Amino acid sequence: MSEAALSQPLLQARGLTKRFQGLLSVNRVSFAIAENEILGLIGPNGAGKTTLVNMMSGTLKPNAGEIIFRGTPITALPPFRRAHLGIARTFQVMKPFQGMSVLDNVAVGALFGQGGGEKAMRQARESAREWITFTGLARHLDARAEALGGPDRKRLEFAKALAMRPKLLLLDEVMAGLNPVEIDEMVDLIKKICARGVTLLVIEHVMKAIRSLSDRVMVLRNGEMIAEGTPDDVLSDPRVIEAYLGARRA
């Protein structure tokens, strides 16, 4: 773990455990995320990555362990309270509000953001416009959300989350379904977000994205953390190659 993460983590998780009936999905996982770092989270399908994100965003309650965000224990808080504190996420299966414009989809994010969000729809729309421009969706402002194609839907997920003005943004597989060039564009967007002072946790199976984005990478397998460190160290770790990467990409 980096020194920064030890001295003043933005988020700290200790002993997080989640069971679904008999199945142990996440088993005593501890980690910290430093302010303004990008932490990559990789691991085989079914390793517990999304479950971990669900516990951080508040949609799942852990069976054991605690989460501390900016010094405050948040383990018992519902998702909207965590959003007010500055935690936002995107979803693996994209979830735009159907039948609403791109502008209003993003405005909803602005209404529920850090510190309670904007108080009036007019301001929420103003703020939404900014993030729509930032994510490159300006020409789709008035389009209905469901009319957007794949990569633009991903950008909408970003805009909705960013309108919440998060301190910490959790990205669950935003590269899935994008081709290599679209992936490069998404990497650039994530770097731009980080440059604005947002800390990021990035779940991804696309290794070129993980390599070029992550300050640190952690690896889950069967609900347990099996490796953690710099991308170079982790992606050359024999356990990670055996469990996840395969020899061809090592």
Place this chain on the structure above:
Amino acid sequence: MSGPLLEIADLHAGYGAVPILFGIDLHINEGEIVCLVGSNGAGKTTLLRAISRLIRARGVLRFAGEDLLPMKPEEAFARGLVQVPEGRQLFGHMSVEDNLLMGAYRRRDKNIAESFARVYELFPILKSRRTQLAGNMSGGEQQMCAMARALMANPRLLVIDEMSLGLAPLVVDQLLAVLKEIRAQGVTVLLVEQDVFAAFSVADRAYIMETGRVVRDGPVADLAENRIVREAYLGGAA
């Protein structure tokens, strides 16, 4: 049979009044692995839907010499044109074994047991999970189950949409190895794939689509060397 297994010429298709495909030319020879790449929205899935006869199309569309255009999806399916859909579309509340049986529901022959043996050999994990509900498996296992279900239909042409979507690198490699094995068993493969590196590692030839047209095609080795293709589809170094 002389000529390609799948022959497409000047194929047009769309949704209602909205045209999506503008004169596609494409062929697949028996025993080939051909991949289809292109940006989101290029029309790849629409082309697959036209091939599988899920949407209307006009032009030339022939499978093993037969005209596919007047056929319904189940008629194309019965001739061995089988698709693995994007997102797997398994029957989540049915067991793995029952999902596989669904793949064989059109067959009247008595060799279903052999087919089970064949897919369990290709995907040993499915055998150990055969009584488990398909919906409870990991993404990689579900993709294996979807491919195995398609193989239970005894396809001549296996059409796979977005095989690697959301899958861990090691699983993608395992699936690519299975594709080579399937081809060695005599199945022809059309693969639509966003992971162009993965697709090029197993395919013989590729077609590149942009805005409803094929803009380039050829052996994957040639395309991978092409500067325009590299810039547009492969991006920066892996």
